[in-house]
Amino acid sequence: MTTTELIIQLLITGLANGLIIALIALGYTMVYGIIELINFAHGDVMMLGCFLALTIVGLCGGEQLSPWIALPLLFLTVPFFTAGLNWSVEKLAYKPIREAPKLTALVSAIGVSFVFINIGMFWGGLPMDVFGGGGSAASAKSFPDLFGWSNLLGEQSAVLLTPRDVMVAAVTIPLMIGLTFFINRTRMGTAMRAVAQNPTAAKLMGIDVDRVIGLTFIIGGALAGVASVITALYTGSIHFQMGYRNGMDAFTAAVLGGIGNLPGAVLGALLIGLVRAVMEGYVPNGGQWSNTVVFALLILVLVFRPNGILGSRVREKV
Amino acid sequence: MRSWMTSTMRLLVGSALGTIFGSALIAxxxxxxxxSLPRTGSANAQTTSMVNGIKMALDEYQRTLTVGGTNYSLTYEDWDDASPxxxxxxxxxxxxxxDKAIRNPDVMVYIGTYNSGAAKIAMPKLNQAGLAMISPANTWPGLTKPNVGEANEPTVYRPSGSINYFRVVPADDIQGAVxxxxxxxxxxxxxxxxxxRExxxxxIAKMFQQNAEKLGLTVVGTEGIDGKSxxxxxxxxxxxxxxxxxxxFGGTTETGAGQLAKDMQSGGLTAKLMGPDAFYNSALINAAGNxxxxxxVFITFGGIPPEQQTGKGKAFVDAYRTVYKxxxxxxxxxxxxxxxxxxxxxxxxxxxxxxxILQALRETKNYDGALGxxxxxxxxxTTLALMSGNTVVNGAFSFVKLLGQ
Structure with a gap:
């Protein structure tokens, strides 16, 4: 493998992982932008989306399922489910305490996270073949391989590009462009930016703040749902504790890029993905230090730019 | 007169009560x-199976035991050493x-632990208290053997100076070599x-590496990985x-063995994957898929798999299948x-x-049990050193051959 090939390979893996983190990070950062709440349950919403995806695949025939049926099916149902879940969380756990001190909502979010983790564990114990018959609820579950293992660059190529890597980019990039368009160009997007800037003033201008907040949670949840389908297909296994790890990466990405800032979250996520790829895929014994490097980078950025990489340049949140 | 009556009655009632309570106490x-085994987390399926094994042993004795002419009822408590x-x-x-086991004067034997790291915590405490500990699963050599683990092992686990810890599985120095x-x-x-990195x-990775180098294999790299990645x-x-x-991979199903197998396949790496006994549980097949x-995947396991057992071992496996389906x-x-x-x-x-009891355990010689x-x-x-090599076929573990003969 030449140096160029090595760099391309690290870029492919790093960007694919980074894009997945970015999808989850967008959900964190949007919610923070609107109500200044760090929604710790967000990663677990994504985890439950993964369990739904596996359940659906299991009900529809497992490994035999054609990807051309599975993909539309999953991308329609799972984001719908996670969006509804995220919306209900807002209505049940955050809205009643919206006027309370910020810390109250944070504790509420952590509580919701624990509830979801336990639901995930229970879900993994259902007596289905895809869950190993339900014998060990807490173990990781293999997600059927719907794509095969071909190298799109040909079997002789040293660089490995799988259909999975392409799928990650093909789904996430248009979604992010669409989201940017929605926030910047539509009436509802304008309303969201208005609420983010000043909820009271937005209310005085006749904006239905509750509806805007609800919509933010729906969009964030739907993005988490897309992320769950992609994660399940990309990594090939799911686990009831995966929400914590993915959520932590995404949250770090959001803070790194400047929390509340959409392009910042994507930038932060890609940075984390690439740092991890280099540490784990190239630096000798780097795998055990990748977390250290990521968090050291976070501290370094926060020391010199307390609002994150893009946080201070763009004043408007959402 | 009246006082005499009262004292006689008191005596009668007293002796009657004494008999009742006395006999009750003996009974x-x-x-x-x-x-003490992990009940929370992905090791739970393995623990459930181990607990079933313990219960079957006790049931064979109808949960009573005659020791030195006295009948005792056997009680068993299944404790979790994991946390959510x-x-x-x-x-x-x-x-x-x-600590709880030491405080209860009825506890005579502490069965555990599953993880060698957990054994390190319990061993010195139980050693000080003189309570016997037997592990069904610890394989870290340093727990018992000098000069293979840390410099202060195993004396650091034996503050009383004598041995209270036993294990029925062969340790990793043997497993690494085979x-x-x-x-x-x-x-x-x-x-x-x-x-x-646990x-x-x-x-076990170190033991494997040392032995591989001794046998003339080239070790092209070593790496500690993040088990939760x-x-x-x-x-x-x-x-x-x-x-x-x-x-x-010196690791366990809980620390990413399944994901590693999965990513080796999807990453187009055709190399074989070999792992120790901690791969040998159904959670691995759940996590990675067939x-x-x-x-x-090639798995060394400190003993003979259930379906290869003969004699008393086979009797156990058959009975287990009958009871637990x-x-x-x-x-x-x-x-x-x-x-x-x-x-x-x-x-x-x-x-x-x-x-x-501790002394009797130390003197265990030529015990004819389910393992031979x-x-x-x-x-x-244990003096047992026979291991088995296993792989996975059709979504189930499949015995390949005996190792270390």
Whole structure:
């Protein structure tokens, strides 16, 4: 493998992982932008989306399922489910305490996270073949391989590009462009930016703040749902504790890029993905230090730019 | 007159009560066996199977035991040494379990632990208290053997100066050696050694590496990995650069063995994957799926798998299938053997006394159990050294051959 090939390979893996983190990070950062709440349950919403995806695949025939049926099916149902879940969380756990001190909502979010983790564990114990018959609820579950293992660059190529890597980019990039368009160009997007800037003033201008907040949670949840389908297909296994790890990466990405800032979250996520790829895929014994490097980078950025990489340049949140 | 009546009545009532309570006390005298195994997290399926093994041993005795002419009822308590926060064994819980066992005067034997790291916590406490501890699953050599682990091992676990810890599984120095020999037999020339940075994983990876080098295999790289990582796609890149024909992972199903197998397959790495006994549980097949494992994964296991058992071992496996309607996991028979040898030692000790039982355990020689005929050596280790090599076929573990003969 030449140096160029090595760099391309690290870029492919790093960007694919980074894009997945970015999808989850967008959900964190949007919610923070609107109500200044760090929604710790967000990663677990994504985890439950993964369990739904596996359940659906299991009900529809497992490994035999054609990807051309599975993909539309999953991308329609799972984001719908996670969006509804995220919306209900807002209505049940955050809205009643919206006027309370910020810390109250944070504790509420952590509580919701624990509830979801336990639901995930229970879900993994259902007596289905895809869950190993339900014998060990807490173990990781293999997600059927719907794509095969071909190298799109040909079997002789040293660089490995799988259909999975392409799928990650093909789904996430248009979604992010669409989201940017929605926030910047539509009436509802304008309303969201208005609420983010000043909820009271937005209310005085006749904006239905509750509806805007609800919509933010729906969009964030739907993005988490897309992320769950992609994660399940990309990594090939799911686990009831995966929400914590993915959520932590995404949250770090959001803070790194400047929390509340959409392009910042994507930038932060890609940075984390690439740092991890280099540490784990190239630096000798780097795998055990990748977390250290990521968090050291976070501290370094926060020391010199307390609002994150893009946080201070763009004043408007959402 | 009146006072005489009263005192006679008092005497009668008193003696009657004495008889009732006295006999009741004799009837309820118990010997308690406890186990401290991880019940929270992905090791739970394995633990359930081990607990089933313990219960089967006790049921064979109808839960009563005659020790030195006295009848005792056998009670068993199934303790969890894991916590939800860690999703695996927890040092604080393990320490609390050990203390609880020491405080209860009826507890005569402590069965555990599953993880060698947890054993390190409980061993010195139980040693000080003179309570026997038997592990069905600990394989870290340093727990019992000098000069193979840390410099202060194993004396640091024996503050009282004598031995109270026993195990019925062969330790990892043996497992590492048979693993390396098997790797060579499988045609491996270049091996990459990974470990999960935990006591067990790092220890066995080191043993494997030393033995592999001794056998003339080239170790093309070693690496500690993050057992909780979401995926190992980047790591696979590093492996591809090193071009190994076999990857050894000193780790467990809980620390990413399944994900590693999965990513090796999806990353186009055709090298074989070899792992220690902690791969040998159904959770691995759950996590990785058959395609990533079939004839690609090679697992050394400290003993003979359930379906290969003969004699008393086969009788156990058959009985297990009848009672629980499911295949026993790899360690169930070891938990069963722990319990049986403990009960045997109690009978030989002839009294309900921790020191006497401990002495009887130390003197266990040529015990004819489900695992064959074996003894405890001076370190508390089993004299068994026979292991098995296994792979996965059709979504189930499949025995390949006996190792270490």
């Amino acid at each position: 309820v005298d118990t010997i308690t066996i406890v186990s 926060e860690r999703g695996a064994w927890d040092p604080a819980v393990e320490a609390a379990n050990a 693993g390396a020999a098997w790797a060579k037999e499988l045609g491996a020339k270049r091996v990459f050694v990974l470990h999960d 006591l067990y994983g790092q220890g 979401g995926n190992y796609k980047s790591l696979i890149n590093k492996l591809r650069l090193a071009r190994p024909d076999l990857v050894y 395609a990533a494992l079939e004839n690609r 499911i295949e026993p996991e790899g360690y169930a028979i070891y938990a069963y053997e722990c319990t049986k040898v403990a009960l045997d030692a109690m009978v030989r000790a002839g009294k309900k006394d921790r020191a006497a 005929k074996w003894s405890f050596d001076d370190n508390g280790d």
